[in-house]
Ligand code: SF4
């Protein structure tokens with residue numbers, strides 16, 4: 001759901017995008033083509049890491065080692081991750097080639113969304129999340145002067161944003177919970193925060209942890225459901241984010257073993 005209400009503040013140097021179409025077209029004919037893929041402060045969300053590590057056919061831990069660096073998150077209580085730019089002149093994105101983006105189908109959500117930015121809020125407890133979109137105005141980006149126009153819906157479809165937005169919304173809720181400082185007393189990088197980091201950012205490491213500690217045994221799953229959670233990175237991430245919130249004392253979003261009931265239930 002996209003909302004135009006003014007309650008969500010417009011970030012500096014942005015303008016709110018509502019239901020009216022906006023003009024934008026990025027294509028190889030613009031003279032700025034690929035210039036924006038250099039020296040980018042590009043935040044990576046948990047689902048971005050899954051898409052990219054699968055595109056590159058490497059494990060999530062290998063991806064983190066090669067391509068990510070810890071940075072400030074959206075609040076002081078949990079770190080963010082950003083993409084490491086290549087150490088060469090102009091600091092290009094490591095996935096940029098002369099022909100364009102080599103990971104285009106699995107590029108991070110920030111790249112898909114640009115020149116827009118997206119934020120979400122829950123206006124009242126229990127109410128559905130509301131999304132807000134804002135237009136950036138970088139002078140180097142000449143796509144704004146093109147004739148093509150999109151509505152938000154068309155842009156989301158054109159950039160294949162639905163899955164990314166769905167996972168990013170789930171992550172936003174977990175991150176909002178982390179902002180309540182659930183590590184109280186343990187401080188930064190204590191064992192529980194390290195476990196949360198593994199769960200959110202290193203899905204293959206988390207899968208090994210789940211298997212090693214029999215985490216799924218606490219939930220009434222049949223073989224297919226169990227295989228699904230263990231084999232599908234997206235399902236495992238959804239489970240992991242709900243699980244980590246639950247064990248840290250947040251919302252109970254997973255149902256444990258109960259007689260006559262099967263499955264993992266996400267609230
Ligand atoms: S991932 Fe692709 S679109 Fe995003 S900055 Fe890198 S090269 Fe550009």
Ligand code: SF4
Nearest residue numbers: 026032034036141143
């Ligand atoms: S600066 Fe804008 S128009 Fe130019 S390549 Fe990047 S997104 Fe496209």
